Amino acid sequence: EVQVVESGGGLVQAGGSLRLSCAASGFTFDDSAIAWFRQAPGKEREGVAAIHSSDGSTFYADSVKGRFTISSDNAKNTVYLQMNNLKPEDTAVYYCALQVTSALIHGTSWNQPMWYAFWGQGTQVTVSS
Numbered sequence: 001e002v003q004v005v006e007s008g009g010g011l012v013q014a015g016g017s018l019r020l021s022c023a024a025s026g027f028t029f030d031d032s033a034i035a036w037f038r039q040a041p042g043k044e045r046e047g048v049a050a051i052h053s054s055d056g057s058t059f060y061a062d063s064v065k066g067r068f069t070i071s072s073d074n075a076k077n078t079v080y081l082q083m084n085n086l087k088p089e090d091t092a093v094y095y096c097a098l099q100v101t102s103a104l105i106h107g108t109s110w111n112q113p114m115w116y117a118f119w120g121q122g123t124q125v126t127v128s129s
Helices: none
Strands: 003-007 010-013 018-025 033-039 046-052 058-060 068-073 078-083 092-099 123-128
Touching (some): 003 092, 018 033, 018 092, 018 123, 033 078, 046 068, 046 078, 058 068
Antiparallel strands (some): 018 078, 033 046, 033 092, 046 058, 068 078, 092 123
């Protein structure tokens, strides 16, 4: 059974940092792609970042480039999202999403929720001003 579990959310002041973790199991991690999405109240779910576990290639939304870093620890089947210089507009529920076939995730698909079959339950990130 494929499982995806997020952790690490919380409340932080603007300018602060958080690190989210996504632990995945039940599939071949080394050939997968994992992404972080977020959804704020009243807004659509948006892609934040994604990574190929096989070669470490990454994708980022323009709004987080230079502030967020996605990384993968294949030995632990875990993907991280390091978030620095957080802003109030980063406040959202953050979801981890998994695509077990990494070739399906590329420059034009990585931020489309339809390409991910497995999702975590989300973790709340709140940034106060």
